[in-house]
Amino acid sequence: DTEVTQTPKHLVMGMTNKKSLKCEQHMGHRAMYWYKQKAKKPPELMFVYSYEKLSINESVPSRFSPECPNSSLLNLHLHALQPEDSALYLCASSLTGGVGDTEAFFGQGTRLTVV
Amino acid sequence: TQLLEQSPQFLSIQEGENLTVYCNSSSVFSSLQWYRQEPGEGPVLLVTVVTGGEVKKLKRLTFQFGDARKDSSLHITAAQPGDTGLYLCAGGRYNTDKLIFGTGTRLQVFP
Numbered sequence: 001d002t003e004v005t006q007t008p009k010h011l012v013m014g015m016t017n018k019k020s021l022k023c024e025q026h027m028g029h030r031a032m033y034w035y036k037q038k039a040k041k042p043p044e045l046m047f048v049y050s051y052e053k054l055s056i057n058e059s060v061p062s063r064f065s066p067e068c069p070n071s072s073l074l075n076l077h078l079h080a081l082q083p084e085d086s087a088l089y090l091c092a093s094s095l096t097g098g099v100g101d102t103e104a105f106f107g108q109g110t111r112l113t114v115v
Numbered sequence: 116t117q118l119l120e121q122s123p124q125f126l127s128i129q130e131g132e133n134l135t136v137y138c139n140s141s142s143v144f145s146s147l148q149w150y151r152q153e154p155g156e157g158p159v160l161l162v163t164v165v166t167g168g169e170v171k172k173l174k175r176l177t178f179q180f181g182d183a184r185k186d187s188s189l190h191i192t193a194a195q196p197g198d199t200g201l202y203l204c205a206g207g208r209y210n211t212d213k214l215i216f217g218t219g220t221r222l223q224v225f226p
Contacts, residue, residue, distance in 0.1 A: 042216040106157035
């Protein structure tokens with residue numbers, strides 16, 4: 001099983017809404033990632049959790065708040081987003097942090113539209 | 116700063132043609148991964164190369180890691196319409212949690 005499951009697949013939210021994106025994996029991976037991908041661009045790293053601790057925050061605005069409740073789950077809480085935050089949000093996981101010698105598996109993504 | 120540059124950026128070819136995509140950097144990576152992504156979907160891992168000079172084959176796809184581990188190439192033989200997609204290389208380094216993506220190559224194969 002190399003599956004990373006993201007929900008919801010599509011999300012439309014207003015600028016005053018609060019919503020959450022969810023990601024789940026049952027591969028025993030100990031590193032989990034959030035990426036943001038705009039149309040026709042490569043994925044951009046947002047956050048990395050390694051062994052359930054936040055190890056990297058790529059200077060992401062505080063309106064994005066990650067959470068890792070346990071080693072299988074990763075959430076991204078959204079609040080007061082802007083229309084320019086509309087994008088495909090990708091979750092990924094890898095066996096351990098330190099991806100120098102491991103592989104990352106991606107979910108199908110959540111297509112977020114902020115109106 | 117984009118550390119991994121891919122070329123070409125776009126490629127539009129006929130079914131049956133061969134092609135090569137390049138992924139170049141001035142930095143050394145401990146591993147290079149190649150992904151293919153279709154519209155609205157997440158990237159799907161194709162291969163990981165970890166040793167300088169390593170060559171891996173996956174059916175009609177051949178991947179090579181440069182001797183100095185700064186560059187990689189993907190060669191597709193007899194391309195098919197099902198090969199259409201966005202090809203992404205991604206580099207990893209030991210003792211970091213970052214996976215750095217290349218700029219991407221968008222491939223379109225026409226029947």
